[in-house]
Amino acid sequence: MRKEVYMRIISKQSKTKALVDLRRRVMQPLQPGEFVLVRRKAKKKGKTRTFLPKFTGPFQVVKQVKSGDNVCETTYLVEDPPGRRTARKFRRFNAHVSQIRKFRPRKVVFDESEDDEENTEVEQQPETVIPQRKGRRKSTTNTRADSIPDEPQPPPLRSSSRGRQRKRPDYLKDYVTE
Structure with missing residues (x-):
């Protein structure tokens, strides 16, 4: 009988150890x-x-x-x-x-497309602001017709209810919503 109790204690301890070790970080x-x-x-x-x-x-x-x-x-x-x-x-x-x-340092990714943008010259006219009713402003960007169509154009700036222009965050610059 003592041997049986001893074996049960050992098996219970091993099961408990296995459950606890699941939450431990090696x-x-x-x-x-x-x-x-x-x-x-x-x-x-x-x-x-x-x-x-x-x-x-x-x-x-x-x-x-x-x-x-x-x-x-x-x-x-x-x-x-x-x-x-x-x-x-x-x-x-x-x-x-x-x-x-x-510690894992941040990885800096250099995009080759940035170098290509510097080499291509695309002329853009300055941004114009068209006032609307209720103090809101709408922003439009005029580009020349001979600009490259494949290049993604930045979305126009949105204006908030206070009339302040909001810029899209840099981490969403490649995200397209349509």
Whole structure:
């Protein structure tokens, strides 16, 4: 009977471990020199926590802290990268793996079509504003008839109810609505 109880306990523990491990994040060991973001409790006067960033950084990994230093083996020593260090402000601290996220720099994509636009000369007449009723303005762009038809033309500026012109965001410049 004791053996049966022991086997049930072992099977229950293994099932529980499998369920808990589904929610755990497995992280590859970090190498010295890698850049990471660290979760810190940010506080700023006059700002709520909801609008402050969860992660600060980037920080550079110095080394993995060994267990002889009274800390967990999954702790890393991180510091400010060399470009952000000053004599007055130099941060160096321990961060646990649960507080660390790998830093991925933003990718800059160079579009070849920008170079082509500089080489082609298309003359455009200046933008004219046609006033409408109720203080609204309508914006139109006059282009010459010999302009290239395949080139996408920017959409005309829309005006708000206050008469202020609104420009479309840059990230929507390639999005076509028809």
